[in-house]
Amino acid sequence: MLTDKLIQDVEPIIEEIYYDDFIQGLIRGDIEKSSVIHYLQADALYLDEFAKIYAMLIAKADSRETVKYLLGQMEFLFDGESEAHETLARSVDMPYEEIIEAGEWYPSADHYIKHMYYNVYAKENIAFTFSAMAPCPYVYKKIAQMVLERNTFENDHPYRSWFEFYNDDMDDTVDVMFDIINRESGNMTQKDITVLRKNFIQSTEHEKRFFNMAAIKERWMEVGVNA
Numbered sequence: 001m002l003t004d005k006l007i008q009d010v011e012p013i014i015e016e017i018y019y020d021d022f023i024q025g026l027i028r029g030d031i032e033k034s035s036v037i038h039y040l041q042a043d044a045l046y047l048d049e050f051a052k053i054y055a056m057l058i059a060k061a062d063s064r065e066t067v068k069y070l071l072g073q074m075e076f077l078f079d080g081e082s083e084a085h086e087t088l089a090r091s092v093d094m095p096y097e098e099i100i101e102a103g104e105w106y107p108s109a110d111h112y113i114k115h116m117y118y119n120v121y122a123k124e125n126i127a128f129t130f131s132a133m134a135p136c137p138y139v140y141k142k143i144a145q146m147v148l149e150r151n152t153f154e155n156d157h158p159y160r161s162w163f164e165f166y167n168d169d170m171d172d173t174v175d176v177m178f179d180i181i182n183r184e185s186g187n188m189t190q191k192d193i194t195v196l197r198k199n200f201i202q203s204t205e206h207e208k209r210f211f212n213m214a215a216i217k218e219r220w221m222e223v224g225v226n227a
């Protein structure tokens with residue numbers, strides 16, 4: 001199956017994400033508050049666009065089952081995932097709404113979401129966009145699973161429930177995206193299948209860059225636009 005190959009392709013990148021500063025800071029529980037804030041600011045914008053991408057895929061979907069799945073994921077983005085964000089907001093002692101007020105499209109988050117939009121606009125088959133989106137639940141599930149397998153957390157660890165959330169709630173999302181990618185790729189040329197693989201690998205690298213973006217509090221250069 002194609003997705004078995006995708007999983008194999010990205011294994012080294014996922015190991016790197018695990019050892020990078022952001023996840024290690026969460027595991028130790030001593031990540032800088034400003035990095036958590038930076039992440040939440042970028043992620044709130046990212047998730048709103050992610051939901052809109054689901055909405056655009058609804059128009060392209062060829063079965064009611066896929067439409068239902070997409071609607072469910074939109075609901076999850078608006079309600080469910082805020083639970084994970086609340087955990088992070090609590091750890092920095094600030095209301096979530098206040099944190100995200102000052103959000104901006106920092107460079108790595110900006111690049112990632114445009115990778116997804118490119119596939120929505122340039123490619124008719126939804127499998128192209130799904131191959132760019134699937135690392136999103138897949139990487140979070142995999143990282144959470146690795147973290148919980150390799151570490152033991154005290155009950156009052158500030159980020160324990162963040163990892164538990166992504167370990168517990170991602171399987172259905174990943175399975176549906178993988179099913180669609182496998183099914184559609186059955187009728188694709190080798191050249192298009194290579195595009196699916198590249199999309200998946202690049203989005204996994206985007207996930208790594210997104211966490212690092214928060215770790216280094218990445219920003220665009222400041223250039224005055226009001227002068």
Ligand SMILES: Cc1ncc(C[n+]2csc(CCO)c2C)c(N)n1
Nearest residue numbers: 043046050073076136137140173210
């Ligand atoms: C940069 C970034 N990547 C992945 C996720 C996690 N996530 C976002 S959408 C989604 C699936 C919803 O269908 C999941 C698991 C995140 N929060 N931020």
